[in-house]
Amino acid sequence: MPGKEYGALIDRFSLRVPIPITRMSVVLDVNLPTQRLPGDGGFDLWQKTPKVDERPLEIAERQSSDESREDAKDNGVSAVTSHIKDASISENSALKAATKSMPKVPPSGVWAPAITFFDQSTDNLDTDSQAKYYSYLSKTGLAGLVVLGTNSETFLLTREERKTLVETARKACGPSYPIMAGVGGHSTKQVLEFIQDAADAGANYALLLPPAYFGKQTTPAVLDSFFNDVASASPLPIVIYNFPVVCNGIDLDSATIAGLAKTHPNIVGVKLTCGAVAKITRLAAELPEGTFATFGGQSDFLIGGLAAGSQGTIAGFANVFPKTLVRIYDLYKEGKFQEAMELHKKAALAEQPCKAGIAAVKFAAALHTAKLAGIDSPQEKLKPRRPYIEPSEEQKKSIQSQIAVLEDIEASL
Template structure:
């Protein structure tokens, strides 16, 4: 079986909006967030990613998220994230949500579960064979706790016939992306909130797959690079970088981004689930200042 590689561009990683007390998924806000990505021309969407707090959702909530996002997305392709590191648990996660879809996803995103390339290939191939889906291989050691050498990741992905993309989030990301691009024939996307986006594009990345709260900037930067190269993309991206840097603060990035979405009118509440902490109160006025100076960050008309 052959699988279609992910198209280059911006694959928005969806936040999972919660009710103000954090007890349930806010499906109206989720649908509105998806519709915004459709309006601004995202290449595709990623649900149940790290930014989507997938590891903190119940199986029923994961089904609700996938069903809601797919209905609102229309024809926009969607990648579904899997949180588990071992193949058996990852397959169970996939089976829990795949039957709510009326069409196949663009891929399942599987995290690297071992530093050994042969073990990674066995893990990912097992998920692909049991689910019949293409795979986005995600290398995110800060979240997974697994660090794999980039050359070993290249060796692993070469053994995965179902690979449709790699999401590289091993810091520093630009040299990792450069090695992956040189060694693989599948697209490589950067993440990490867009912190390395311009440099990743310069070394050959296919675009971004991340949860920055002003995805219009990601789309503008990637489009400018495609049409005018590094200089054009740098000119566009520099106005977004202060907010990119501000939002990507260790431990509180998720809450800061949700507050940004609230101010933009894209979700109703900034609630996060433990162990994620709420954003520190002294930083909230600073966030507003960043939003005031960021293109496209004004409140989105409903």
């Protein structure tokens, strides 16, 4: 929707939460963003005070013995606490080591921008279902998962929820599975906070939209400054996310993307949801494959993108039939172009009703992938977060009938 003025209003507040703990009280400062999108359908230290012991000697000795046992018990608790702390440090160290060992450029192939499960009675994340879903997708041949992409309804999530989803994905997928985290925001400071959260939670890459709330003020100079400032400070490699429809019509051309990548080595890829295959060709001509990865942003031009020089796709439809899309990619890479194209045609037609938006993708996934992941009541848990609504009954019938052609194919893979 080029030129359309819309965006998100972010309010920040500080929540001071006293947490009573034996011998001390801790106060946590938690910054929670609340977000609103337009309804267009389209986020005291304990101290022991010495006292003079005036008791008879026998009583004092007995009490002293009791205190010795209590001290021993305290030492035991301290030892357990220390062990837990050491284990946590060890786990974090292993996580950081796994993250550092990941290739700087995202692996080629099909990536799924995973959808989000909610408990409709509380409007909170359903992390149990989410973990099952992430785990299932990670075993379907996908090159990696994008957590907090557009299909995750990221701009409807609090900062705390964003980090929770990345943590859930890392635990569910293991320490070495590639995870890319969406970190889109409206200011450089906000984005860097999101990136640090993602890095702490175990993400390997950061997927970054341009700042777009003030569309007309987002000039080439602003974009250049934004991406370079973020890339310079980011602990994670940056993948640029070009999606004009959700960015006030801001559309990064290939010269801008290539220029940013050449200027900053921490910019290692791009996702082109704009659908411009010509950009893929130009980026492939300017940037060596080993230093930069270009991904199409929709599965229905997967083969066209590969032929033009892309490294794969990050596609919402991979939530529904991940194995089928991976099969198309593999067939093409094996030189079986005709077979790949025949399967690609079927997938493109099956995906058509899912193009209506995130709610349609979530419903299709509820009919298929979520069930295979062992998730109960998937249609209920995959309703969009309020205020957005699920597809109409007519839309549901269309989705169900058109994706049916791929169900047997997916099951055979």
